[in-house]
Amino acid sequence: MTQNSYTDSNIRWIYPLPAILFVALLMVFPVLYTTYISLTNWTLTSGTAPSFIGLSNYGQVLLEPRFLQALWRTFVFTFSAVAVEAVLGVAAALLLNRVFVGRSVVKLLLLLPLVATPVAVGIVFNLFYDPTIGLANYVLESLGLPGSSWISHADTVLFSLVLVDVWQWTPMITLIVLAGLASLSDEPAEAARIDGANEWQIIRLITLPMVMPVIVTAVILRLIDALKTFDIIFAMTGGGPGYASETLNLIGYKYSFEYFRMGQAAVILMVLFLIVLACSVAITRLGKRIER
């Protein structure tokens, strides 16, 4: 009896308990542990036990030119990829929102890049980009254009990787925006048409503003994902040539699994974590503002 009343009075704690434990174990603990590692001098190559060294890893890594370049590159990669994806994705959604023959087939085709395994995508694009026997240069050269070095040169590698990301993820934005468009009522556009607005004006002044909350959500989701990109870059260039395509995730991997500087790798991953966290906070804030 007493037990029952205990359960009753604490039911609001007991029900979510499994979920809280799950989050604590799988999310909070790793973050805290990574924070702890980032404050130690744990390196496997020294063969000595790790000891607490305070913030000195942060001082070392945050000033390292290679880290700063990777940080900058992460932003360049993310923002250029997501910007192109947003423009193309919304444009494709607006086109697909019209009724035409074969619309469902096109939608299905759009899904394909999304479901492809990133490593497989990387391998295929590697063949495609090969400067000597790849399809990309074959096409360029048979059109009388000069071939490119694609991922083989420091100047073109980031651009080539952005292209792959655009190919794979533009459809995601299209599909989300398309869902948003489907939920819009036709009436405002109809009214505008009767008042003499042309198609471009309707899109610019009515459809886009109405669907904007959905576009913003799609873009921010994509932004968070693109910041964390690892698989495609790892499979295609491993961060090379040299360090020319190293993003924070890649340099974090190298520091931990190739250099075995676990403490410093943890610093890099903490920085990436904070950036992604900031984006996530932004999305929730923005969501609330749009709701209001």
Next chain:
Amino acid sequence: MKTTLKLGLAMAVTMGLSGAALAQTKEIRVLLANHPYGEVLKAAIPQFEQQSGIKVNVESLQESQLTTKLTTEFATNSSSVDVFMTRPLQDGKLFAKNKWYEPLGGYDFSDYPANTVSIVTYDGQPNIVPLVTEWQVLFYRKDLLEAAGLKVPTNFDELTAAAEKLNTGGLAGFASRGKGAAAVTQLSTFVYNFGGNYLDKGVAVFDSKEAVDGIRYYGKLVGSYGPRGVTSMSWENILPLFQAGRIAMWTDASVFYGQLTDPAKSSLGADKIGIANVPAGPKANSPFYVTSWGIAMASQSKKKDLAKTFLEWATSKELAAKAMEANITMARTSVWEDKAVTAKVDPGLVETRAFVAKNGNPSDRPFMSAVGEARDLIGEIIIESINTKGESPQIDQMAKDRAVKVNTLLRDTGEYGQ
């Protein structure tokens, strides 16, 4: 009476259970590399299981993933691995320093060359049984050299001249790895042949004039006559280009000869492909000749007796002879002295191996714990050298600067001057 019965039953159950538990423990976990010798082992393991009654759970991984997996498991003290394949020059110092290898005091190493055993010996005890060796060779297109009226180059001057002559529109005259860290091993022979070295007694010396000359020459060759985009190419990119007939000469490890001449994998035809020693340099003629793979027991293993049984079987002379038939170049001396075995091995491999066994250098990279990072640092100089065809005025300064960094790594890991 009842109690006795119960007691007896309980005992029987307990014994039964422990019997079952004993039967279950005759099981080991083995991590192999995706390497031809790993395949030989996998194919033979069912036979071993039958003979020994030990169940072997095998996992195969690509080489760098193998290192990553082992490192993570060992570093967190959570490993159930009993036996694993390992790269002595890449993993050796790191693993030995962290005491992840079980010392192999009782193993008979008399069938292995002394300098091979010395590379796997730490604190006076061998830690790894050498499995496979490889050495640097020159692969070349017999038909193209003949058509151009060229002999197989035997020194660097002839090599440059041949590369220049063969280099035409769609054909690269010469290729070798250009991808920074991956190129370090293939550059090593060039550095040695110019009289340089990466490390000398635990001190970085690749900023010496000899070593820098080697780096510049490598950059000139690969940069001038290499395929487009070579600074992002390792063997996995060069091999298909060579097979597609787009490369005339290629220096890399002997291990690829089998794939080049395999009619199922190459359209060129084995008769067009030659193998020769790497041409001599101005100061030396000493290609790398290394133990690329070995096999070891985990110090964390709880079944060392079973693991030892497996290790002795996996490194047996019989399996080595079998692997040789598949052109896998094994480390055991006796298989190379056995005419019945070498008769089945490609003569090109037998000849080039005879040369390197006498003249080879037993390392192809800076042999240190922080080898991954040191390779990246040297890789930066290689890329600069290739991009400028060996002409960049910065190369000397870069070499000095990177040598300082490698020395710092050596100091941090307590290996400086050792």
